[in-house]
Amino acid sequence: MAGGSGTRFWPLSRRARPKQFLAIGTPRTLIEETLGRLSPLIPAERALIVAGEGHVPAIRELLPDQWLVTEPCARNTAPCVGLAAVHLLKRDPDAVMAVLPADHHIADAPGFRRLIAAAEERARAGEIVTLGIRPDRPETGYGYIHYNREDTLATTRGVEVCAVRRFVEKPPRAVAERYLAEGGYLWNSGMFFFTARRLLADIRRFLPAMAAGLERIAAAIGTPDEAAVTAEEFNKMESVSIDYGVMEHADRVRVIPADIGWNDVGHWAALADFGTADTDGNVRSGGRPEDLVLIDAHDNIVQAGDARMIALLGVDNVVVVDTPDVLLVCGRDRVQDVRKVVSRLEELKRGELL
Amino acid sequence: MAGGSGTRFWPLSRRARPKQFLAIGTPRTLIEETLGRLSPLIPAERALIVAGEGHVPAIRELLPDQWLVTEPCARNTAPCVGLAAVHLLKRDPDAVMAVLPADHHIADAPGFRRLIAAAEERARAGEIVTLGIRPDRPETGYGYIHYNREDTLATTRGVEVCAVRRFVEKPPRAVAERYLAEGGYLWNSGMFFFTARRLLADIRRFLPAMAAGLERIAAAIGTPDEAAVTAEEFNKMESVSIDYGVMEHADRVRVIPADIGWNDVGHWAALADFGTADTDGNVRSGGRPEDLVLIDAHDNIVQAGDARMIALLGVDNVVVVDTPDVLLVCGRDRVQDVRKVVSRLEELKRGELL
Numbered sequence: 199m200a201g202g203s204g205t206r207f208w209p210l211s212r213r214a215r216p217k218q219f220l221a222i223g224t225p226r227t228l229i230e231e232t233l234g235r236l237s238p239l240i241p242a243e244r245a246l247i248v249a250g251e252g253h254v255p256a257i258r259e260l261l262p263d264q265w266l267v268t269e270p271c272a273r274n275t276a277p278c279v280g281l282a283a284v285h286l287l288k289r290d291p292d293a294v295m296a297v298l299p300a301d302h303h304i305a306d307a308p309g310f311r312r313l314i315a316a317a318e319e320r321a322r323a324g325e326i327v328t329l330g331i332r333p334d335r336p337e338t339g340y341g342y343i344h345y346n347r348e349d350t351l352a353t354t355r356g357v358e359v360c361a362v363r364r365f366v367e368k369p370p371r372a373v374a375e376r377y378l379a380e381g382g383y384l385w386n387s388g389m390f391f392f393t394a395r396r397l398l399a400d401i402r403r404f405l406p407a408m409a410a411g412l413e414r415i416a417a418a419i420g421t422p423d424e425a426a427v428t429a430e431e432f433n434k435m436e437s438v439s440i441d442y443g444v445m446e447h448a449d450r451v452r453v454i455p456a457d458i459g460w461n462d463v464g465h466w467a468a469l470a471d472f473g474t475a476d477t478d479g480n481v482r483s484g485g486r487p488e489d490l491v492l493i494d495a496h497d498n499i500v501q502a503g504d505a506r507m508i509a510l511l512g513v514d515n516v517v518v519v520d521t522p523d524v525l526l527v528c529g530r531d532r533v534q535d536v537r538k539v540v541s542r543l544e545e546l547k548r549g550e551l552l
Numbered sequence: 553m554a555g556g557s558g559t560r561f562w563p564l565s566r567r568a569r570p571k572q573f574l575a576i577g578t579p580r581t582l583i584e585e586t587l588g589r590l591s592p593l594i595p596a597e598r599a600l601i602v603a604g605e606g607h608v609p610a611i612r613e614l615l616p617d618q619w620l621v622t623e624p625c626a627r628n629t630a631p632c633v634g635l636a637a638v639h640l641l642k643r644d645p646d647a648v649m650a651v652l653p654a655d656h657h658i659a660d661a662p663g664f665r666r667l668i669a670a671a672e673e674r675a676r677a678g679e680i681v682t683l684g685i686r687p688d689r690p691e692t693g694y695g696y697i698h699y700n701r702e703d704t705l706a707t708t709r710g711v712e713v714c715a716v717r718r719f720v721e722k723p724p725r726a727v728a729e730r731y732l733a734e735g736g737y738l739w740n741s742g743m744f745f746f747t748a749r750r751l752l753a754d755i756r757r758f759l760p761a762m763a764a765g766l767e768r769i770a771a772a773i774g775t776p777d778e779a780a781v782t783a784e785e786f787n788k789m790e791s792v793s794i795d796y797g798v799m800e801h802a803d804r805v806r807v808i809p810a811d812i813g814w815n816d817v818g819h820w821a822a823l824a825d826f827g828t829a830d831t832d833g834n835v836r837s838g839g840r841p842e843d844l845v846l847i848d849a850h851d852n853i854v855q856a857g858d859a860r861m862i863a864l865l866g867v868d869n870v871v872v873v874d875t876p877d878v879l880l881v882c883g884r885d886r887v888q889d890v891r892k893v894v895s896r897l898e899e900l901k902r903g904e905l906l
Contacts, residue, residue, distance in 0.1 A: 209863070488900070493892055507878040507905055509563070509893045512886030513870060520879055524861040525872070527881060532866030538847050539863045546842070551861055 199278055200229055200249040200257065200300035201269060205540045205552075206465045206533070209524035210484075210501055213552055218301035219256040222463055222501075223473040223483045227260055229300040235307035239314055240296065247300070248282050270429040275388075276443040277435040280401050280408060281428070283394040284416040294321045295397065297390040297440070303472050305459025313454050316357035317391040320452055326400075326445065327359065327391040330384025330453040331460045336374035339464060341386040341441065342366045345453050362451040365441055384455055386441065387462075400444050408435050408443075465533040466517045469499050480510075485520075499530060524551055553632055554583055554603040554611065554654035555623055559894045559906075560819045560887070563878035564838075564855055567906055572655035573610040576817055576855075577827040577837045581614055583654040589661035593668055594650065601654070602636050624783040629742075630797040631789040634755050634762060635782070637748040638770040648675045649751065651744040651794070657826050659813025667808050670711035671745040674806055680754075680799065681713065681745040684738025684807040685814045690728035693818060695740040695795065696720045699807050716805040719795055738809055740795065741816075754798050762789050762797075819887040820871045823853050834864075839874075853884060878905055 200218050207217045218229045226234065233245055247266045249257055257266060267285050269278055279297055286293040296314060304310045317327040330343045344363040352359050365386060369377065377383035402409040411431035418427035436443070445451060461472050473481040478496045485502025492498075495510035502508055503520040510518070515530040528536065543551055554572050561571040572583045580588065587599055601620045603611055608622060621639050623632055633651055640647040650668055658664050671681040684697045698717040706713050719740060723731065731737035756763040765785035772781035790797075799805060815826050827835040832850045839856025846852070849864035856862055857874040864872070869884040882890065897905055 209861075491893060491896055491900075493889070493896065494886070505877075507563075507897075507902070509878065509880045509897075510882075511880065511889060511893055512883035513881055516867060516870070516881065518879070518881055523859075524863065525874055525879065526863045526865065527867055527870065527872055528864075529866035532848070535847070535865060539845055539865055542845055542847065543861075543863075546845075548861070 199275065199297065200247050200253060201272065201278060202299070202301055203250070203252075203272070204301075205537045207463075208536055208540050209521045209526050209551065210519055214252060215256050216253070216301075217463060219253070219260065221484070223469045223481070224303065228303070228463065229257070230260060232298060232300045232302070233261070233264075235304060235310060236296075236298075236314075239311045246282055246285060248278050249300075270432045272437070273432060273435050274437045275440040276401070276405060276438045277408060277411075277432060279390075279397065279440050280412045281415065281432065283397045283401075284412050285419065286394045287398070287416070288419050291395070292322075293394040294318050295390075295392055295394050297388075297392075299388050299462075301463055302387075303459075303461040303463050303468075305461075305472060306457075310456075310458045312355065313357055313456055313458065314391070316354040316359065317454055319354050320352075320359055321391040321393060321396075324393070324396055324450065326396065326448055326451045328362070328445070328451070328453050329387045329389040329456045329458075329460075331387050331456050331458075333378055333383065333385050336371060336378045337385065338368060338371055338374050340462075341368055342374075342377055342383045343386050343453050344383055345455075346382055347455075351452065357454055359452045359454055362453045365446045384453060385460075387456070387460060388441075390440065390445070397444070400448050404447050405436065405438070405443050411435055465536070466499055466501070466519065466528065467530055467533045469501075470497075470530075473499075497530065553629065553651065554601050554607060555626065555632060556653070556655055557604070557606075557626070558655075559891045561817075562890055562894050563875045563880050563905065564873055568606060569610050570607070570655075571817060573607070573614065575838070577823045577835070578657065582657070582817065583611070584614060586652060586654045586656070587615070587618075589658060589664060590650075590652075590668075593665045600636055600639060602632050603654075624786045626791070627786060627789050628791045629794040630755070630759060630792045631762060631766075631786060633744075633751065633794050634766045634789075635769065635786065637751045637755075638766050639773065640748045641752070641770065642773050645749070646676075647748040648672050649744075649746055649748050651742075651746075653742050653816075655817055656741075657813075657815040657817050657822075659815075659826060660811075664810075664812045666709065667711055667810055667812065668745070670708040670713065671808055673708050674706075674713055675745040675747055675750075678747070678750055678804065680750065680802055680805045682716070682799070682805070682807050683741045683743040683810045683812075683814075685741050685810050685812075687732055687737065687739050690725060690732045691739065692722060692725055692728050694816075695722055696728075696731055696737045697740050697807050698737055699809075700736055701809075705806065711808055713806045713808055716807050719800045738807060739814075741810070741814060742795075744794065744799070751798070754802050758801050759790065759792070759797050765789055819890070820853055820855070820873065820882065821884055821887045823855075824851075824884075827853075851884065 203216045211217045219227050221227050224231050251268050320327045345360045350358050350360050414431050415428050418424045469481050475481045480498045482490050482500045489507050491509040494512045496514040499517045501519040517528040517530050519526040557570045565571045573581050575581050578585050605622050674681045699714045704712050704714050768785050769782050772778045823835050829835045834852045836844050836854045843861050845863040848866045850868040853871045855873040871882040871884050873880040
């Protein structure tokens with residue numbers, strides 16, 4: 199899933215190039231990292247990218263030959279995953295899907311592939327499997343998965359697979375703190391595993407109108423009407439997440455607790471979580487090491503451009519993002535509010551910078 | 553005097569373009585502002601610029617027809633003023649000199665001209681006159697002039713002219729606080745008034761070797777040997793300030809207490825002293841107003857470039873200087889240390905940025 203259009207990495211991310219198409223604290227772009235860490239378990243020729251029309255140029259620049267299906271409009275994740283499922287079914291009636299966001303960071307790729315291999319086995323057996331990240335802080339920005347280790351159903355390839363009790367929405371702070379203390383909760387990573395057949399059966403059960411649309415699209419794939427039918431049906435679909443529309447109601451939903459160095463790269467401060475800091479806590483992404491001079495500077499995050507010296511003198515906890523047409527200087531504790539700058543520029547009709 | 557090569561406005565100022573050739577919180581460059589505020593009292597055709605060879609291109613770009621004498625090398629202010637004096641004497645044996653740094657800011661130009669007119673009268677009568685700025689803080693970065701209002705010698709054109717008791721070097725903090733409390737001290741502004749003849753007589757008295765060199769230069773002016781003789785003699789001269797070499801020893805030295813909104817534009821934080829702040833205390837210089845977006849940002853100083861949006865979000869007391877090849881982000885209380893960045897870049901052999 200490469201459809202995200204987040205503004206939280208503005209000004210490096212723009213409408214036509216959201217963060218999955220950027221290298222943020224990584225050598226390659228996040229979408230290339232996502233594909234790369236699946237290899238050799240899932241070869242690139244079996245990876246299907248689903249993205250919006252507006253992102254096709256960015257994808258084609260990076261991955262000219264990648265299998266790609268475009269969403270005619272943004273309709274949240276349930277229609278996106280359903281569209282992928284009908285395309286996969288055409289190729290392989292027994293297809294097992296790994297649904298993965300294109301813009302996350304995972305430090306332990308071998309560990310991640312071990313979990314995927316276990317999840318694939320369970321999915322092939324008809325279950326829905328999700329990866330649940332063990333929380334290390336009372337994060338209020340994620341949904342949680344309530345599970346019980348005593349419910350562990352099986353250990354597949356040395357990996358625990360547990361029953362899900364329920365999915366819970368983003369909690370208030372006090373609730374998140376209780377979740378962390380109690381220990382029976384995992385972060386919902388948005389990564390799911392199931393057969394395409396099982397997913398479409400559940401969409402038929404819980405979202406019947408959407409299922410009808412997907413069936414019309416399935417029938418049109420490979421015909422001259424494919425684009426027109428996809429556009430017509432996709433437009434009519436309910437905008438709903440796969441979590442809310444399917445997972446919360448489905449049977450036999452499992453969770454694999456995961457300790458894989460996962461980071462959803464949610465905002466500029468996330469660079470400090472997986473980037474390499476100097477001894478003063480400063481993290482650089484982009485640019486050349488020799489083009490950053492730091493004097494009495496601590497715990498700063500710098501997204502450098504390609505062709506400028508950046509000097510920080512006597513500043514702490516600041517985020518600096520240097521792009522050719524915009525410079526952002528932001529308090530590290532205010533990175534969640536970068537969208538406020540984007541909103542201000544929209545009001546000021548400065549769309550060329552968004 | 554346009555010979556300054558200060559690094560404190562780096563990265564806007566560079567070796568070939570120190571701050572007198574920049575617009576820093578001003579519509580025109582500081583040297584143009586300096587010449588402009590003398591008009592109509594001193595017309596531009598009677599203004600002589602003394603600067604280093606390296607600054608000639610910057611001066612000719614701004615002021616193609618201005619009377620200009622170049623210093624073959626940097627030798628502090630006494631040789632500089634002496635060189636100007638011998639050139640002025642050639643034009644007018646009764647020349648009265650106003651010695652003015654090219655890179656200061658003076659908010660009250662009419663008030664300044666009133667003081668100059670009074671100083672000129674006293675200088676023509678054979679006195680040495682300096683402007684002393686009434687201090688409003690215990691500044692340790694300036695020399696002071698000890699005077700006594702009871703010594704007021706005359707009121708010329710409504711302006712008080714006082715006897716100087718002594719010049720004092722940059723004081724430690726406790727001493728500066730005492731000066732401020734006692735009230736008998738003024739900041740030495742580096743602005744002096746005297747006849748060229750009187751100045752050269754005092755150089756003969758206190759710096760006889762320098763006087764001999766200046767006499768050789770005077771004899772060569774207008775001859776084919778002028779440049780060679782100037783270079784040879786200037787090189788041999790002692791590097792000494794006019795304050796230390798002449799003023800502290802001279803007779804009949806006067807000071808005019810000045811309240812003219814003077815600022816020596818000594819570092820980036822000075823912009824806040826004479827720039828126009830928004831209601832949150834932010835000051836912008838350079839760039840276009842519409843290319844600066846401030847959200848929850850207070851007491852920042854921004855030197856903007858010509859062609860980029862700058863957005864500040866949730867940051868206070870930061871100085872941002874945006875130039876095409878260098879970006880500086882500096883704590884407002886650390887502007888005195890900008891030279892440390894310059895030194896670091898020298899060590900790193902990044903002379904192209906200096």
